[in-house]
Amino acid sequence: MSLSRRRFLKQLAAGAVAGAATGVGRPAFAAGARVVVVGGGFGGATAAKYIRMWAPDIQVTLVERNREFISCPLSNRVLAGQVELVDLTRGYGALSSKYSVEVVYDEAVAIDPGKRELALEGGDVLPYDRLILSPGLDLLFDEIPGLREPAARERVLHAWRAGQQTMALRRQLEAMPDGGLYALTIPKVPYRCPPGPYERACQVAWYFKTHKPKSKVLILDANEKVQSKEPLFTKVWKEWYPGIVEYRPNSTLLDVDATTLTAKLEFEEVKADVLNVVPPQRAAKIAADAGLITANNKWVGVDFLTYESTAKKHIHVLGDAIVAAPAMPKSGHMANQHGKVAAAAVIALLRGEAPNPNPVINNTCYSFVSDKQVIHVASVHRYDAEKRTMVVAPGTSGVSAAPSELEGTYAESWGKNIWADMLA
């Protein structure tokens, strides 16, 4: 019997049992209802776990193409030799053993919103009552002609997803002779993780300062200014890494010569020894193909009470792929918050109840500006019924007064706690 047919019959059986057992109380439909989650990252893993925690009568299948989760947040520290990739890695075992999430290691390739089915690369077709997509985003290499060939992308790395790219970039930096140039290009906002590139510049600068002090870091930012924690990053570069870090705003990358590691900008060319390009980004292909993109041809519009797509019913979208609310960053922490609101909302909707009309979420984001010193940005967001979006709660938005080792210890703790919150 094929996997999908076996699953279909199991669901029918669960529905029949639930119908007989419940009688009064919540609708029998919810018991045995089937939620499929795409993406085992900060948004999807969290949503899958929390639905099972809060409504064990609802079946959850999580589709994830990687066998392990590797955190991109904090992975810049690998570039400085401060942590190993293994420290940022977690498995999916507890989701199945502790919470009975059905974890399927496969890639979701197509959605049929009318039939409510999800097709996987391996051939299976999963029926769903509600679909939660936390698919991340696509890196748009096509927009940089010199990066269209795979061979070019082996030399010019992004490391904007953690794993092999992180290790390869670390090796490039280790191999670079003293006196070399590391150039980092940043696309126009919005992109995944606003402070990420500036933290990366700090990590590489710290590594150079302590190991290759004649080397340089050049930040070519398409934006007008530093997009997050601006006064703090600027001060650190000036006071801790003088003569090492140079920041150039209004520098959009137009093309790349991967053979010579040359970045081509509007008015200049920069030849680097290590060229690191963070490409422009867009909601992942699976969301785009399903007709979910509603903004700027890039991002998925959602109802902030439920994260349900404004384009297609029964599909909820989390994390980096969505059109952000005001001052809502594309961060892992934020996606984890989305996951919990969506979990509660999906449970309510499956039970025929109204979702929480007053969701509150927050962001806390730590950046390592040296081996041990850290700065944060944080905010609390509350639903505004009139504007129908999340707005920043007064007095909650702010950053560190200055870098500190204390916040460095909090940042390390944050990592361990959020990965446990998602996956343990």
Add this chain to the structure above:
Amino acid sequence: MNQPTRCRIAWAAALSVVLGNSATAAEDQATRSLAANCTGCHGPGGNSVGAIPAIAGLEKAYIVTAMQEFKAGTRQATVMHQHAKGYTDQEIEVLADYFSKQKRQ
């Protein structure tokens, strides 16, 4: 999507009743959703690994005092003064009550 007024009232009432005796399913979920704000940093169930303090099993009065002092800016903080300002006094009571009842591991 506009929520009918009665649903808004139901959820608000749910939060206030939570502090009383037995909670209904809706009250439980309202509380759990609010508390879920905190676990990304403080760990699942408020049990933390590392420097961020665990909040599971703390005395309710202590949590309320700490959060009110963070809100007022009278307690030393790196980030909690920002978070505390995001919640109403009633929500702080609910959070404190919830985490005081979580098992410390």
